[in-house]
Amino acid sequence: MASSTILARPAQAAAGSPAVECRDVTVRFISERRAVTALDSVSLTVEEGSFLTLLGPSGCGKSTLLRVIADIVKPSSGSVQVQGKTPAAARRDREIGFVFQDAALLRWRSVLDNVLLPLEVGGRRELRPGSMGPEALLALVGLAGWEKALPHELSGGMRQRVSIARALLGGPRVLLMDEPFGALDEITRDRLNEELLRMWRETGTTIVFVTHSIYEAAFLGQQVLMLTARPGRVREIVAISLPEPRRLALRETPGFVAQAAHLRAVLESC
Amino acid sequence: MAVELPMARAAPPRAAASEEALAAAWTATERRKRWRRVLLPVAGGAALLLVWWALVAILHVRPFIAPSPLVVAITFYQKFDMLMANLGPTALEALSGFVVGNVAAIVIATVFVHRKHIEQAFFPIAVLLHSIPVVATAPILVLLLGNGLAPKVSIAAIICFFPTLVNMVRGLESVGAQPMELMHVLSATQREVFFKLRVPTSLPFLFSALRIAASTATVGAIVGEWIGSQVGIGALIIQATYNFDSALLYATVLCGSFFSVAFFQVIRLIERLVVRWDVEAAG
Numbered sequence: 001m002a003s004s005t006i007l008a009r010p011a012q013a014a015a016g017s018p019a020v021e022c023r024d025v026t027v028r029f030i031s032e033r034r035a036v037t038a039l040d041s042v043s044l045t046v047e048e049g050s051f052l053t054l055l056g057p058s059g060c061g062k063s064t065l066l067r068v069i070a071d072i073v074k075p076s077s078g079s080v081q082v083q084g085k086t087p088a089a090a091r092r093d094r095e096i097g098f099v100f101q102d103a104a105l106l107r108w109r110s111v112l113d114n115v116l117l118p119l120e121v122g123g124r125r126e127l128r129p130g131s132m133g134p135e136a137l138l139a140l141v142g143l144a145g146w147e148k149a150l151p152h153e154l155s156g157g158m159r160q161r162v163s164i165a166r167a168l169l170g171g172p173r174v175l176l177m178d179e180p181f182g183a184l185d186e187i188t189r190d191r192l193n194e195e196l197l198r199m200w201r202e203t204g205t206t207i208v209f210v211t212h213s214i215y216e217a218a219f220l221g222q223q224v225l226m227l228t229a230r231p232g233r234v235r236e237i238v239a240i241s242l243p244e245p246r247r248l249a250l251r252e253t254p255g256f257v258a259q260a261a262h263l264r265a266v267l268e269s270c
Numbered sequence: 271m272a273v274e275l276p277m278a279r280a281a282p283p284r285a286a287a288s289e290e291a292l293a294a295a296w297t298a299t300e301r302r303k304r305w306r307r308v309l310l311p312v313a314g315g316a317a318l319l320l321v322w323w324a325l326v327a328i329l330h331v332r333p334f335i336a337p338s339p340l341v342v343a344i345t346f347y348q349k350f351d352m353l354m355a356n357l358g359p360t361a362l363e364a365l366s367g368f369v370v371g372n373v374a375a376i377v378i379a380t381v382f383v384h385r386k387h388i389e390q391a392f393f394p395i396a397v398l399l400h401s402i403p404v405v406a407t408a409p410i411l412v413l414l415l416g417n418g419l420a421p422k423v424s425i426a427a428i429i430c431f432f433p434t435l436v437n438m439v440r441g442l443e444s445v446g447a448q449p450m451e452l453m454h455v456l457s458a459t460q461r462e463v464f465f466k467l468r469v470p471t472s473l474p475f476l477f478s479a480l481r482i483a484a485s486t487a488t489v490g491a492i493v494g495e496w497i498g499s500q501v502g503i504g505a506l507i508i509q510a511t512y513n514f515d516s517a518l519l520y521a522t523v524l525c526g527s528f529f530s531v532a533f534f535q536v537i538r539l540i541e542r543l544v545v546r547w548d549v550e551a552a553g
Contacts, residue, residue: 096455098452106467106470107470108470108545121457121459122459150547
């Protein structure tokens with residue numbers, strides 16, 4: 001059975017209830033005369049403030065799992081709790097931020113207006129007290145001064161920075177990221193990986209990050225959850241222990257190389 | 271910070287002075303290119319006029335068969351007031367038909383997108399009706415609606431309606447899966463999804479239909495005037511043809527074309543002001 005508990009990072013251990021809890025989540029799709037089991041009784045617990053990466057081959061259901069947590073996909077069976085609520089309630093309370101693979105910016109809106117979208121829809125017009133405003137978020141993602149630019153004037157990496165700022169507006173407790181850097185060049189991706197860890201430390205948000213890159217999964221995650229393909233089942237949860245704060249140069253150290261090699265071995269045994 | 275910001279181009283390994291010279295040379299080339307873009311079409315048009323003139327003169331074409339361009343120009347100048355008096359009703363019919371046809375198409379497209387079963391019931395009929403040539407329906411509309419403005423406006427409206435309906439439905443439905451999921455995660459209402467996502471996404475589609483509609487609405491109004499009308503560009507075309515007044519005929523056609531081109535350009539201008547984000551459309 002694929003029921004495993006993910007440990008919190010030590011500093012947040014006393015924080016209380018888990019940020020995300022999935023129990024025996026199964027998702028079946030009907031397509032072209034056959035039923036596909038995308039997820040098969042997946043259970044996992046993500047502690048508040050932790051960083052979990054979901055790693056697996058394409059088609060293993062990692063994105064589906066993320067969408068179940070975000071209330072985009074309804075599970076066929078099983079239960080999900082986000083910040084102690086149902087996913088739908090968590091979504092309405094803006095506990096969830098979602099970063100899409102292709103940034104999903106609205107082309108007709110400036111950078112600032114894209115970041116402000118969460119305050120214009122869904123009946124929410126004001127920021128939660130204490131959460132970061134749009135200017136502070138643009139500074140956090142390194143785009144201060146680009147407020148008036150239109151999406152087509154930005155590079156792929158900058159667009160993804162805008163979409164991270166948008167997802168963080170309103171101070172969600174859980175940030176779900178679906179292969180956000182998958183379409184970027186390696187140099188940009190490395191830089192954004194390092195910066196994402198900095199943003200995570202600065203905001204204290206719980207992050208669940210989907211990737212198919214072993215190095216990205218090991219570099220970012222405190223834990224890596226590996227899924228097998230068709231049906232998607234939890235293969236193994238690997239705790240990554242590396243000296244914090246993690247820097248890019250860490251990836252050349254024997255410790256990191258060994259962790260990545262272990263992940264590869266587990267993936268190949270799937 | 272962000273290394274992927276658009277940085278300055280790599281500095282050329284030249285002295286600043288020669289860089290200035292390069293910049294000047296570049297500006298000069300650009301200016302020449304721009305002039306060429308304006309002058310060459312003008313020269314091409316002038317050459318065609320000259321060929322027309324030469325053919326009429328050399329082959330001794332009789333004036334009621336085809337006039338020389340000079341005669342057309344003179345007629346256009348002398349009968350300018352009369353031409354404008356006839357353009358007025360045609361322009362009014364074309365503009366009214368444009369507004370009526372496009373507003374109806376946009377409203378129905380909105381209903382289609384929100385009520386799938388209505389779309390499935392009526393969209394195939396709309397496509398079927400679209401394949402009927404409007405020129406063929408013109409007499410029916412004149413019989414139904416009499417000889418006033420109504421049949422002409424209707425014909426212009428019907429011509430505009432179908433391309434806009436098809437494009438608008440396609441535009442409203444061309445919203446990507448991820449922006450829709452984004453709106454869902456933000457708990458947006460249907461109304462918010464429509465106005466903040468679907469409508470802006472559809473605007474480039476709408477404008478490409480409106481550009482076509484600007485020309486076809488004029489065609490619709492003129493065709494409507496062919497059948498028993500006393501005023502308008504269409505009526506004048508029929509009269510000039512029956513009177514073998516080829517100079518007036520050509521001048522009238524020219525007048526209608528000017529209006530049609532101007533209408534098209536106004537829509538294009540509005541498109542450029544509204545759809546600023548669409549790089550392909552702006553380019």
